Amino acid sequence: MNSDEKHYLAHYNSKDYPAPIYTVDTVIFTLHESELLVLLVERGNHPHKGKWALPGGFVNLEQDLDINETALRMLMAKTGVEAPLLEQVATIGNPTRDPRGWSVSTLYLALIPYTPVQQMLDSVTDVVWHPLNAVEKLDLAFDHLKLIEMATQRLQSKTAYTALPMHVLKKPFTLTQLQQAFELLLNKKLEKKSFRRRILNANLLTEVGESVQENGKGRPAALYEPSPKLDQYAFIRVFGG
Amino acid sequence: MNSDEKHYLAHYNSKDYPAPIYTVDTVIFTLHESELLVLLVERGNHPHKGKWALPGGFVNLEQDLDINETALRMLMAKTGVEAPLLEQVATIGNPTRDPRGWSVSTLYLALIPYTPVQQMLDSVTDVVWHPLNAVEKLDLAFDHLKLIEMATQRLQSKTAYTALPMHVLKKPFTLTQLQQAFELLLNKKLEKKSFRRRILNANLLTEVGESVQENGKGRPAALYEPSPKLDQYAFIRVFGG
């Protein structure tokens, strides 16, 4: 860096230039009683005060080391747990999505096993699990309905060639439970044998505890948990075509 | 909106809050003489003045209707042509990537048929096509080397289950040319029969002109162009496993 550039940087002030508002929002999915749920928080501030919205907010320029951490920090604040899966979906920006003006938001998608909201921290603001199927009736803040649709779409397409949905289940789980998670996400029945063959052949799961924990009737099922470090596994063919 | 919120908005000023710098950058790929090229521009301003960088910049809050348009506008300014393919790759943000401070950038990926830079507009700033394989030797501005790697990675993975690479070719093209584009992107030889069967069965191409335009010797090849509106086609299985 030469002295010319040093001089430029010494006098640079980002407030001298018009810039869009920048936020990070996350759609947190879970599964409970055969229903897909998303986490919503009630807005405590303007704009859209009182409406339901996605957990999200501004980057903390002092604390956050990158935008991933921004998302993780908010996730932790609202759920009190670390998400086993967090990934970026997309970024949208336009002048109309926020009444304060030109606004850009990076959308994340998180999957966590179900935890009742009562057990969560940050009880100051209202936080609820809301059925995914019913969010469109809710008059969400900003364009958050659209964001939820984008995240759902992404989750669905990844469900077709990865094993992502395993992260909405508490460990350990049975293959039948895993299949139910897939079916709810894809909105479609899957063939039992094909499903099991595919998952087991991929070696994504470790069998843990042979045939315990029954829910009442029928043959006890084998229990599995995700093998470590295989989050990014991709099948070479999509499922349920 | 109630009067309370109106009052809030009337007094809201985005400059009152610390915000990261926000930019949009695009990796523009093309193919020329059996080599993959990316478009680079020489920075005319601080910081990193004089270094090569990706085409990109700030949102124009008055003109751009969304960030897609921001990317399109810059693409048009640097190449003078409309890209047949533009899609978002990811957004990265951290306090170290730009010496001016906390900075967020949304990365796009564009594919265009080769056009010599001489024919391009905006000749004020220096613009070059640079071989993708040699960018790491170049001391690019900011984290743009990393951004190019991310875009390349995305393009490679999409090449495995879509027909995206067709957009780097001038229309019309032969199947052999298309296969070469795939092979350069995947860095791997593909099987001729499998490739042709896959592409043709998908009905992504329209045959146009039967067996014209030869480069010299051998049997003349059939010419094709992309069928309209099939950009998002995805094969149910990846290729070249």
Next chain:
DNA sequence: GACATTAGTGGCAAAAAGCCAATAATAGAC
């Protein structure tokens, strides 16, 4: 011990890729 219920498997058909060799169409040499 029969039955209901859930878990798990056997085995073949169908779809799509891998593989390799054969055939087709052109230009140029002679």
Next chain:
DNA sequence: GTCTATTATTGGCTTTTTGCCACTAATGTC
């Protein structure tokens, strides 16, 4: 014209993975 080199295109069999459906396995209830 005929032969040869070169590139394009196709035939056809093998392999891999999913789709399908019926069958077996293990448990609780009566």
